[in-house]
Amino acid sequence: MPELPEVETTRRGIAPHITGVIIRAAVVRQRRLRWPVPAGLSRRLAGQVITAADRRGKYLLLGTSDFTVIIHLGMSGSLRMVTDGVMPGPHDHVDLCLGNGLRLRLRDPRRFGAVLLTRRDPMLHPLIRNLGPEPLTDAFDGAWLHRRAAGRRAPVKSLIMDSRIVAGVGNIYASEALFLAGILPARRAGRISLKRYEVLAGAVKRVLTEAIEQGGTSLRDFVNGSGEPGYFLQRLLAYGRAGEPCVNCKTAIAQRVLGQRMSYYCPRCQR
């Protein structure tokens, strides 16, 4: 489900309900996610106050008095606030039960998501440590992309989906950004000019910013912390539009698998 805009939408939705609130307990109905949910989660979190709801790439970082709860939504995960007493569905795997009568509930049918716990600086966690810059900061720009692309023969789409290069760009927004930038997704990363990478970096920032403003993209079941869908789906120009006319030139949008992921592009506008 979620790329950076969907995770950010989730973060903004839940933050007001959880920050400054004490955790009473955790209910774990299914431990087997991407990695096992830590043993003793409820015992360790009971009494902890949530002090922050941050995001790094696609990871949500819930800071508490002594820990950070690291949450990843994988392919099909969503988080929402429910009141105590709302019955869990079959894929509602974890609840954080809060002192204000609300629960933060993780639903994840495919179980590619994760709930982890660390006592240390979360930025040093193995899953976080090697992430590239946040795409919406100044650390991410065309010069950075151009430098990291040097010598790479893989497709540029694979480059911008590599979380070590830039954090949080997934399959939807990679296709969208390349469409906006007029670059073919299959073009070899090492053979693109600095000038074009500057355009691409701008396109990544633009598409992610606009998607956040629209509350993310709901393809199947993405919902924000209140259970509402996002509206960026209606603004997708390439992703999922194979065979439909390009908004610029009317040529049929093409699709092709690159790096095991489906890619969508205009064979005329993108070079």
Place this chain on the structure above:
DNA sequence: AGTGCGGCCTGTCCGC
């Protein structure tokens, strides 16, 4: 070091 895959899961959709 960079690249390409298998694998982890369930739900949905499509063609027969």
Place this chain on the structure above:
DNA sequence: TGCGGACAGGCCGCAC
């Protein structure tokens, strides 16, 4: 209406 197979928003860990 049922069934098999392909596919889906991620990404680690491994072999080469």
